[in-house]
Amino acid sequence: MPPQRATTVAERLRLMSGELTAAERKLMAALFANYPMAGLGSISDFAREADVSTPSVLRLAKKLGFSGFPAFQEDLRSELSAQLQNPISKHDRWAAEAPDTHILNTFATAAMENLSGSLKLMDHRAFDAIVALLADRKRQVHIAGGRITGAIATYLYTHLQMARPGVSLVPSTQSFWPQYLLDIGRNDVLLFFDIRRYDARMLDFAASAKERGAKVVLITDQWISPIARLAVHSLPLRIEAPSSWDSNIVPLFLAEALVAATVNASWRETEARIAELEALSDSGKRGK
Template identity: 40%
Template sequence: MLVRDLIEAHKADLTPAERRLVPYIKDDSLAIELKSITKLAEAADVSTPTVIRFARKLGFDGFPDMQNAIRTELAERIKQPLAKFETKLGAEHERHIVNRFTMHVVENVNRTMNQLDYELFDRVAALLADTDNKIYLRGGKISQASAFHFFNHLQIIRPNVSMLGASPSVWPQTLLDMDDRSVLILFDIRRYEQELERLASLASSQGAKIVLFTDQWGSPIEGIADHCFRAMVEAPSSWDSTIAINLLVEAMIAQIQILSPDKSSKRIREMENMIGVTEIFRKA
């Protein structure tokens, strides 16, 4: 289990002094990775025994054990694509890439489904099925493909769905229109993108609800998001796999249609008619 997940699991057991350590560990892991126990204690304004007790409550033998776990997580989060590829070269000829990739994807899907909160899934589907809500989407450099996939289906089955432009310079106009009937869906996997975190913060300040799709380590946007889905992304490739994320997306699309069968069917028929009409202009 990740350190941030251990914190959530033991949150109720933490003393007020121990809770002061949480921001330095959960939201600023790079800082703690470079700190000694003394410097960490000073930064959080707690005693060194408090740091040790905190680590032990999470299940670690002490501060060094917790620090090593954080270092390992950080190494996975910031691993460059080339470095990922090089770690796999030794086994390149053991099995064909198609089979190895398939095995990883199946494992990713199984692990994603094992940790899925089905009640959360249903709540988000209901939120997105409500046509009184305006939906906005955006992803990162790699995850934008998943965002567009979701957008392409949502706009077919319901109105008021928009994809934010690629340039952050055009986002303020859209942010001005967001309110408590808005939902911003974001896709952010490692290496996490600060522009998306800033977008989430601004949208939230406007009253919008934030739905996040991220990887197993968790984007920093989790601290802002109202609803979050984690999916496994590791693959025998230079790049992370978004197949498990897309599975959640397509299942969500199916559930939205189930919740609003008449409205979605009516919209699809109207769209097909519109396509038929616009064909006249294409041929002209």
């Protein structure tokens, strides 16, 4: 298969986060708050946004392996272009680089590299914090996904609502969203799955939910959905595959890991709920 794509600027920053100075961490936060657009203006604008000096921007670019700020921006512009790729352009790019091996082997290699790359960059503290929110039964949990990731949102919802009460699935029909917002209250959790070719309407929905006091959580890709600027926790994952469409294998893996960790975090209550659910299911079968 084609060689593994170079890490994004965001991935480089996350890999080196322990080596960054205070000023460089400010730059990372400013970039992540509006990724990648925050880094595409002038060097002075970027420095001013992070409240640091322009030499700090140059030092960060070189620490990340770039020759200077223009090279840093060139990578960000390439990432912005990758965000906007449609299925046809993705197919053409992969087909041009495709090796002479069976698609099953090619796809399996890509999936394994996506998983290992995602785990290498995973923020365990953010994962644990998300689990704590999902396991907190004082909070209502709302789960939403896009046109493709809606299937993963449904999968996560199906398992969580068996494990704990107060879980709902945001309807896919967007005309229902305004009235659905009425049921989102302060300190509720709104978990989004959002990968590239992001839906601007979903960003608006997240902003409205945050205004109502909800805590926004994001599962996204290596190019980072704009919803990240609103989220209390974000988990970027690798999703590229030798296909016209991106791979949902790693987001699905993460959904299953979130379910397992949430169940373990409140097992006594979950065990009782599952036992009651099983009893009700058996009763329904006997009624037939």
